[in-house]
Amino acid sequence: MLPCFKLDALVACFVLIATTSVSIGGETVDLFNGKNFDGWVQHGGKAEYTIEGDVIVGTSVQDTPNSFLCTKKHYGDFILEVEFKVDPGLNSGIQIRSNVYDEDREVVTKASDGKTRKRKVAAGRVHGYQVEIDPSPRAWSGGIYDEGRRGWLNNLEGEKNKPAREAFKQNEWNHYKVAAIGDSIKTWINGVPAADLKDDMTPSGFIALQVHGIGKDQKKVGKQIRWRNIKLQEVKLAKADKQKADKQKEDKQYVEYKGKAGPGKGKKVVLIAGDEEYRSEEVLPQLGKILSQRHGFDCRVVFPIDPESGQINPNYGKNIPGLEALEDADLMIILTRFRALPDDQMQYIDNYLKSGKPVIGMRTSTHAFNFPKESKWAHYGNYYNGEMKEWQDGFGRLVLGEHWISHHGKHKVQSTRGVIVDEQKDHPILQGVGKIWGPTDVYGVRLPLPGDSQPLVLGQVVNRKGDAEKGDPLYGMRETDTEPDKSKNSPMMPVVWTKTYELPDGKKGQVVNTTMGSSTDFLNEGVRRILVNAAYSLTGLENKIPETGTNVDIVGEFEPTAYEFRRGDYWPKRNMRVEEHELN
Known part of the structure; x- marks a missing residue:
C-alpha cells in the first residue's frame, strides 16, 4: 500500500508506476531539522544561510559565485517536496543528484543528439541537475538546468508549458515536487506538471539549496530566498526495470x-x-x-x-x-x-x-x-x-x-628487505614466511612504537642495483638486490x-x-x-x-x-x- 501523500503526490506516484515498477517504502524524512544545519554543508560562494523558525533563509552577497547549502548525504531515486518563497529579481534553484569534486576533473557529457563533449569541472564547483526557481518574466520555475556542465536540459518555453509558467506565485510561498526515478526526472509546481526529462548522466548525489551569485549588482544585495518543509522519500525500482532504466546505477x-x-x-x-x-x-x-x-x-x-x-x-x-x-x-x-x-x-x-x-x-x-x-x-x-x-x-x-x-627509504629507488626480529622468529604470524621483500620503500616511524606495540619484522633499506627502465612496474628494483644503505639502517624501522x-x-x-x-x-x-x-x-x-x-x-x-x-x-x-x- 502506498503511504499517505498529498493528492498531487499520489497522482505523481501513479504516473510513475504506470511507466515503471517502483516500491515507495519507508517514512518521509525531513531534510532540515528546524534547529541547526546538522547534515548540511556549504559549497561554492559565501551567500548567507540562516534559520528563522522552521525556515532556511538564503541571502545574496555581492562579489561571490553561486552558493549552495548541500546535504551531506547523497540520494538516488526519490520524491522530494519543498516549499519556497523568493524575492523578485533573485534567481535560485534546488540541486538534485549533484556533486562536487576536491580537484579539477574532466567529464564527458552527452547531448540529446547523442554527441559527446569533454568538459572541465573545477575543484569545488557544484554541478548536477537543478530545478530552477525563476521569478523573472520568463517564469521557468520548475525547469531543469544542468549546473556547471551542460546548461538547460528542459526549460519551460512554448505553449505546452504555459500552465506551469502561470502556476508560479510571485511574492508567495510555492510548492515543488520532484520525482527522480531511474533516468526520469519530473517536476510539479503548485500541483501543475512542469519538466519531464529523460537523462542518465548522474544517478545520485546531494540535494542543495542555491543562492545565485549577483556579481556587483548593488540592487540585489540582501535579496532572499526561503525554504521550508523539505521532505524526501526514497524510492526503490524493481530490479528488471532498474537495469533497463538506469544500467549505470545497477x-x-x-x-x-x-x-x-x-x-x-x-x-x-x-x-x-x-x-x-x-x-x-x-x-x-x-x-x-x-x-x-x-x-x-x-x-x-x-x-x-x-x-x-x-x-x-x-x-x-x-x-x-x-x-x-x-x-x-x-x-x-x-x-x-x-x-x-x-x-x-x-x-x-x-x-x-x-x-x-x-x-x-x-x-x-x-x-x-x-x-x-x-x-x-x-x-x-x-x-x-x-x-x-x-x-x-x-x-x-x-x-x-x-x-x-x-619516506625513510628513497621512493621508487630503494626497496625493503624484511628482517625478522630474533625474539619473534617463532611467532605464529611468521610461520613459514621465508624471504620478505617489496619494491616499496620503508616508512619512517617514531621509536619506540606506542603502548604494547611489538615489532615482528624490521625493514632493511636496500639500494637498487640495476637501472629503471620505462614501463617496469618494479622501477628497476629486484628481490636479488642485497646492498643495504648503511646510512638508513641504524636503527631499522x-x-x-x-x-x-x-x-x-x-x-x-x-x-x-x-x-x-x-x-x-x-x-x-x-x-x-x-x-x-x-x-x-x-x-x-x-x-x-x-x-x-x-x-x-x-x-x-x-x-x-x-x-x-x-x-x-x-x-x-x-x-x-x-x-x-x-x-x-
Missing part, C-alpha cells in the same frame, strides 16, 4: 567472494580499498580471493566509487559503498589514504572499532583519513591535533600505532608489528599493521603469507596455521601495475568496474 559497487572449505569457514572479512598510489584496488581483491578460495573466509572487497560514473576511481576520496558489511564482520583489512567519507560510511567504521574487533592495516592506512576541522570525524585525520587528546595524530596513531611520518588498540569509549581490540602492501609488494610470497597468517591469528585461528605457513598461491591472474599517482582523466578513461574483480 553497476556493482563491491565484490564478494564466498569462502570455500577451510579453517576460515563462517568467518567474514571486509577489505577496504581506497588509495591513490599503491594500487589497493589490485592487491585487496587478490588477497580476498586467497582468503576465500584457499582458506574458507567469506570476503567482501569495497572500493572507492565515483557516484556519477559508477567507476572505481582511487582519486575519488569521498565514497566507499558497502561498508555496512562491517556490522557483522570478524576482521577489517584496510588500505586507504586520506579519505573523507560521508557520515553514514564512517559510522560503520567507528562502530566496528568501538566494538574492539581486529584490524589489519596496510601501507597508507597509517594516514587512512583526513577530514576538515569542522567535520565530526576530524579526529580520525592524519594531522589531528585537537581537543580529543587520545586521538592525537588520528586513526593511524591511535589504532595502528603510527601516522604518516616520512619496523615494517610489521602487532599491538592492541582501544577507542576512548570502546572495547580493546587487536591489530597487525604493515607499512608494506602495494600490489607489487604482493608478488612476494613472504608478504602474502604474513597477511594471511595475520588473518588467521586475529580471527581466533592461530592454532590452525601450519608450521610451514598458510597456502598463499595466487588465485587466477595477478599482474600488478606500478605504484604511482594517476591524475587527470586516467581513471575515467580506464573505466575500471567492480565486475573486473569477480572470480572467473
Whole structure:
C-alpha cells in the first residue's frame, strides 16, 4: 500500500508506476531539522544561510559565485517536496543528484543528439541537475538546468508549458515536487506538471539549496530566498526495470567472494580499498580471493566509487559503498589514504572499532583519513591535533600505532628487505614466511612504537642495483638486490608489528599493521603469507596455521601495475568496474 501523500503526490506516484515498477517504502524524512544545519554543508560562494523558525533563509552577497547549502548525504531515486518563497529579481534553484569534486576533473557529457563533449569541472564547483526557481518574466520555475556542465536540459518555453509558467506565485510561498526515478526526472509546481526529462548522466548525489551569485549588482544585495518543509522519500525500482532504466546505477559497487572449505569457514572479512598510489584496488581483491578460495573466509572487497560514473576511481576520496558489511564482520583489512567519507560510511567504521574487533592495516592506512576541522570525524585525520587528546595524530596513531611520518627509504629507488626480529622468529604470524621483500620503500616511524606495540619484522633499506627502465612496474628494483644503505639502517624501522588498540569509549581490540602492501609488494610470497597468517591469528585461528605457513598461491591472474599517482582523466578513461574483480 502506498503511504499517505498529498493528492498531487499520489497522482505523481501513479504516473510513475504506470511507466515503471517502483516500491515507495519507508517514512518521509525531513531534510532540515528546524534547529541547526546538522547534515548540511556549504559549497561554492559565501551567500548567507540562516534559520528563522522552521525556515532556511538564503541571502545574496555581492562579489561571490553561486552558493549552495548541500546535504551531506547523497540520494538516488526519490520524491522530494519543498516549499519556497523568493524575492523578485533573485534567481535560485534546488540541486538534485549533484556533486562536487576536491580537484579539477574532466567529464564527458552527452547531448540529446547523442554527441559527446569533454568538459572541465573545477575543484569545488557544484554541478548536477537543478530545478530552477525563476521569478523573472520568463517564469521557468520548475525547469531543469544542468549546473556547471551542460546548461538547460528542459526549460519551460512554448505553449505546452504555459500552465506551469502561470502556476508560479510571485511574492508567495510555492510548492515543488520532484520525482527522480531511474533516468526520469519530473517536476510539479503548485500541483501543475512542469519538466519531464529523460537523462542518465548522474544517478545520485546531494540535494542543495542555491543562492545565485549577483556579481556587483548593488540592487540585489540582501535579496532572499526561503525554504521550508523539505521532505524526501526514497524510492526503490524493481530490479528488471532498474537495469533497463538506469544500467549505470545497477553497476556493482563491491565484490564478494564466498569462502570455500577451510579453517576460515563462517568467518567474514571486509577489505577496504581506497588509495591513490599503491594500487589497493589490485592487491585487496587478490588477497580476498586467497582468503576465500584457499582458506574458507567469506570476503567482501569495497572500493572507492565515483557516484556519477559508477567507476572505481582511487582519486575519488569521498565514497566507499558497502561498508555496512562491517556490522557483522570478524576482521577489517584496510588500505586507504586520506579519505573523507560521508557520515553514514564512517559510522560503520567507528562502530566496528568501538566494538574492539581486529584490524589489519596496510601501507597508507597509517594516514587512512583526513577530514576538515569542522567535520565530526576530524579526529580520525592524519594531522589531528585537537581537543580529543587520545586521538592525537588520528586513526593511524591511535589504532595502528603510527601516522604518516616520512619516506625513510628513497621512493621508487630503494626497496625493503624484511628482517625478522630474533625474539619473534617463532611467532605464529611468521610461520613459514621465508624471504620478505617489496619494491616499496620503508616508512619512517617514531621509536619506540606506542603502548604494547611489538615489532615482528624490521625493514632493511636496500639500494637498487640495476637501472629503471620505462614501463617496469618494479622501477628497476629486484628481490636479488642485497646492498643495504648503511646510512638508513641504524636503527631499522619496523615494517610489521602487532599491538592492541582501544577507542576512548570502546572495547580493546587487536591489530597487525604493515607499512608494506602495494600490489607489487604482493608478488612476494613472504608478504602474502604474513597477511594471511595475520588473518588467521586475529580471527581466533592461530592454532590452525601450519608450521610451514598458510597456502598463499595466487588465485587466477595477478599482474600488478606500478605504484604511482594517476591524475587527470586516467581513471575515467580506464573505466575500471567492480565486475573486473569477480572470480572467473
